[in-house]
Amino acid sequence: MIKILNAEEFNSTIENGSGVAVVDFFATWCAPCKMLAPVFQQASDEMGSSANFVKVDIDQTMDIARKYNVSTVPTVMIFKDGKPVEILVGFMPKESLISKVNNHL
Template structure:
């Protein structure tokens, strides 16, 4: 399962390599559908990309900083820079292909 980041540790965790962030909310139905897909990819791609989650209600500053207005929003960072943003539920194969494109 992916660790949850907050304002205190976000920047240090995304600074190196390919990092996939799931901006979510506990009350969001599509977020709950995406969670097992995200966790599976996190386990399968361990060592090639890092996976984290950000609760937009707990870390509203991060959500504003990255213009997250709908959840789930998946962002891919490469060496600290956002390189891809996807909104809504994403099938596992599609998400995996997007991540691999940035490795």
């Protein structure tokens, strides 16, 4: 199961982390987010430890969503060494997500 980060965990895990992290900014009321959830989980399972897959509930951590200008969900943001390197908005197939992540490994 992919961990849902709070603000403190986001700071320590993502912003101060190293390597590639993939963050799914979502909301519990968002239908496309619910469609993306199993795809995101499958991509995480397939990629193993090569990238850190986590989720952020924008309703619980509005400050983080504002900081990264997340105004549409789902938004998947790829971070490398604590810095955002790619932003993907909306639902996407697993193969597309994996391909985008692989571009930053």
